[in-house]
Amino acid sequence: MPLPLAVPYAAALLLSVAALPAVVHQQDTSASGHCTRIARLHVPGAEHQEASCLDELTTAGTVASGHTDPADWAGLTPAGLATPTGVPGIQIDGYFPDTSAGNANHGWKHDAQFVVRLPDRWNGGLVVAGSPGVREQYANDRAIGDWMLSRGYAFAATDKGNTGATFYRDGDAPGEAIAEWNDRVTELTRAARAVVTQRYHRPPSRTLATGMSNGGYLVRWQLENHPELYDGGVDWEGTLWRASGPNLLTFLPPALRHYPLYASGGPGADEAHRAMVAAGYPAGSEFLWPFHHQYYWDLTQRIYREELDPGYDGSTEAGTPYCAPGTPACDADYVYASRPPEVRRAVAAIGLTGRIGKPLITLHGTLDVLLPIGQDSDVYARMVRDAGRSGLFRYYRIEGGTHVDSLYDVFPDKLRPLTPCHRSAFRALEAWIGHGRQPVPSRTVARPEGAGPGTLLEECSLAGKETGF
Structure with missing residues (x-):
């Protein structure tokens, strides 16, 4: 099945954006109602x-x-x-x-x-x-x-x-x-x-923060650092920045190192597959790996590494695209743990703590292979718990969800879109802060068996089958 023709989304994706027409300022032409004052x-x-x-x-x-x-x-x-x-x-x-x-x-x-x-x-x-x-x-x-x-x-x-x-x-x-x-x-x-x-x-009467990917990271950060401005938030697969790891710079380089060998199917492919799974890319998500290798992993690693560790490649800006391991200053060989202390200090300055001050609902797809769930929101959930803020937090792992909702159009039999789940989470937040109705406990929400596009595009019950995580 062909991949979507629309420009795909990733945490690091560039879009070719044409300038919009200049906005026409319109004066108030009515005494009351629409656009008054x-x-x-x-x-x-x-x-x-x-x-x-x-x-x-x-x-x-x-x-x-x-x-x-x-x-x-x-x-x-x-x-x-x-x-x-x-x-x-x-x-x-x-x-x-x-x-x-x-x-x-x-x-x-x-x-x-x-x-x-x-x-x-x-x-x-x-x-x-x-x-x-x-x-x-x-x-x-x-x-x-x-x-x-x-x-x-x-x-x-x-x-x-x-x-x-x-x-x-x-x-x-x-x-x-x-x-x-x-x-x-x-x-x-x-x-x-x-x-x-x-x-x-x-x-x-209520101010709510929400966003996806980097936007989800921003929700987490705001509720940790400026809870006085908000009544709550919904975090849609937020990016995890943590000085001790995991973070983008710990799990993207293994994908760049091992995926090409796995994809070649030659000697060492099985070992490369095991290394991918160990790095956080779940077994069962392999059908998504070619797309993410082509569009996401390499660019994302290089530009975020350049932002946080520009010294790695010296005067080169954002590394060498798709370099082979062993190439000097290749991002496929990047090892975050071996970098100088100032790199971890840079990450710490933007890092998360889990010390949220207002209600937060996080949702994350189990088949996210840009921000693998085990290296991201699973970890953030533990951080919130360890910070003693579990009473302000709910976490829903959405079975079959991935980082790019448009990929549901390509793999409708394997994925589910997260947009309806985000809406369910937002309604749950409204009831929580507005009426004191506690959301259902944190859980893995199963993908409904046999559900068609009409159901998956419109519904996402967070009160699905409860499993441990």
């Missing part, structure tokens, strides 16, 4: 902003109006995911002061871009998200934003302050580009709460 709205701290009165805030309207970028969210959702409609309101695009210029949206060539959407029919809540991978501020529009807006939430998203596969050029020291991601989410949360108050004349 639009000209008075101001995002605190923004260097530039443009507000638009839209008849449709979801991608059902923003694609045509130029208020989103489809390239930014390509490959993040299954093709059959429904698009909600009927959400008029105000969209504010803009950017905060910044010195980097990787984000070309709107022709601004300015990072720290954001989008804030304010629906006319507001439910009192605000959802804030950081972008996955190194994508831009519209990356969550299909997977998260559309659904939140259709349920009445105000929605705010950020590009995290640097974008693209050369994001590591931002900052003056190793790890500073990633550290900026956390600062930008905090900055946007505070600003979005203020502009929501301006628009609706009262502050949000």
Whole structure:
């Protein structure tokens, strides 16, 4: 079966993004109701902003109006995911002061871009998200934003302050580009709460953080470091950064070393397979390995290693693509444990602790082979437990889920999309913080036997069969 033609998603994936048309600022033309007092709205701290009165805030309207970028969210959702409609309101695009210029949206060539959407029919809540991978501020529009807006939430998203596969050029020291991601989410949360108050004349009754991959990491970090800003969060396969490991730099190099030998099928293939499984890539996920080797593992390793350990390859920038083991400074030979202490200090500066201060729900697919579950969320769950915060945490391991939901279209008999599971987790969080209803205990959620696309695209019961982990 052919792979998707849409540009796939990974924590490190670059997208070819065309500049969007300039946003047309629309003055307030009504005395009340739709877009009332639009000209008075101001995002605190923004260097530039443009507000638009839209008849449709979801991608059902923003694609045509130029208020989103489809390239930014390509490959993040299954093709059959429904698009909600009927959400008029105000969209504010803009950017905060910044010195980097990787984000070309709107022709601004300015990072720290954001989008804030304010629906006319507001439910009192605000959802804030950081972008996955190194994508831009519209990356969550299909997977998260559309659904939140259709349920009445105000929605705010950020590009995290640097974008693209050369994001590591931002900052003056190793790890500073990633550290900026956390600062930008905090900055946007505070600003979005203020502009929501301006628009609706009262502050949000609940502020929730959510995101996938790097966006999930940002949820974890915010609830550990700024719990006062949020009422809770949902982490969708967040990236784990931990100075002592595991982290990307511990489990990606073994894949680069061993996968080619396994794929060759020659002598040593069985041993290479055992090494892959030992590194965290579960038996049964082999059908996903060729795709991830082609698109994800190599680029992800090189650019994140360059961000955190630029000295490994000297003056070379982000290593040599697909180098063979034994090649000087090859990332396939990278051994995190043998690197100088300053590398672990750089990781520690962006690292997670598990000391969350508000309710958090984490979900992770058991067939994730970009961030293998045993090297990521299984570990984070133990960190939360060891920090004594289990009462604030639920963890759902989704059987058959993988890091790229569009791959469900290619392997519908083996995978399940995580988008419906994220929505179930979000509803569970709402009931938890809004009504005190405890979510079902942490568990592995089985993939329903014989379930067809209609079921898997729309349903994900977290109260499925309970198994240990």
